[in-house]
Amino acid sequence: MGEVNLSQVMDRNQSFVDRVIEESGQDIRQCYQCAKCSGGCPGSSEMDYPPNQIIRMLMLGMKEEVLNSRTIWVCMGCNTCTTRCIRDIQVAAVMDTLRQEAVRAGYVDKAQTVLNFNDSFLWTVRTFGRLFEPGMAMLNNLKTGNYMKDMQFGLPLMLKGKASMFPHRIKGRREMKKIFDNVQGGK
Ligand code: SF4
Numbered sequence: 001m002g003e004v005n006l007s008q009v010m011d012r013n014q015s016f017v018d019r020v021i022e023e024s025g026q027d028i029r030q031c032y033q034c035a036k037c038s039g040g041c042p043g044s045s046e047m048d049y050p051p052n053q054i055i056r057m058l059m060l061g062m063k064e065e066v067l068n069s070r071t072i073w074v075c076m077g078c079n080t081c082t083t084r085c086i087r088d089i090q091v092a093a094v095m096d097t098l099r100q101e102a103v104r105a106g107y108v109d110k111a112q113t114v115l116n117f118n119d120s121f122l123w124t125v126r127t128f129g130r131l132f133e134p135g136m137a138m139l140n141n142l143k144t145g146n147y148m149k150d151m152q153f154g155l156p157l158m159l160k161g162k163a164s165m166f167p168h169r170i171k172g173r174r175e176m177k178k179i180f181d182n183v184q185g186g187k
């Protein structure tokens with residue numbers, strides 16, 4: 001991270017910080033920087049900034065750095081940080097809001113793996129009404145160009161009855177599609 005003029009950054013990005021506070025419902029200004037959230041975070045070793053630093057950077061209005069971070073995409077929403085926070089801040093909810101902000105603002109360079117997986121997962125739910133693991137894995141492999149990734153697990157799982165070659169279709173698929181259309185605007 002280069003040199004940052006904090007007062008300028010805070011002025012420029014105050015509305016962004018206010019929006020994150022409002023949308024996440026979390027008053028990050030209550031944070032003591034005790035770092036208990038980071039101490040328990042199972043993903044912190046893969047993050048560029050631990051969760052408490054993300055909260056601090058957010059308080060300082062460092063929008064670009066926060067939205068460009070690997071941290072918000074490594075976070076798996078396990079809520080460990082939330083349960084450990086001495087100030088009752090739901091850090092996982094803040095991370096979730098930041099991911100939405102990053103997608104809206106086009107900060108997706110570090111997110112493509114996660115977004116591909118999300119799209120593949122949601123496609124099977126939209127199409128069949130429930131998750132179809134082999135279809136999700138194949139679509140994800142097509143999107144990422146890793147065509148044979150994890151394919152060695154498919155047959156053993158099927159032989160043990162843990163996965164099916166064919167999707168199970170629920171009855172209310174039309175209603176399921178309507179829900180997706182309402183949320184995603186027919187995407
Ligand atoms: S929700 Fe995210 S930030 Fe919080 S502990 Fe889990 S992985 Fe870490």
Ligand code: SF4
Pocket residue numbers: 030031032033034035036037038051052055084085086087088089091
């Ligand atoms: S645990 Fe809570 S108070 Fe402590 S640094 Fe994390 S968010 Fe801040």
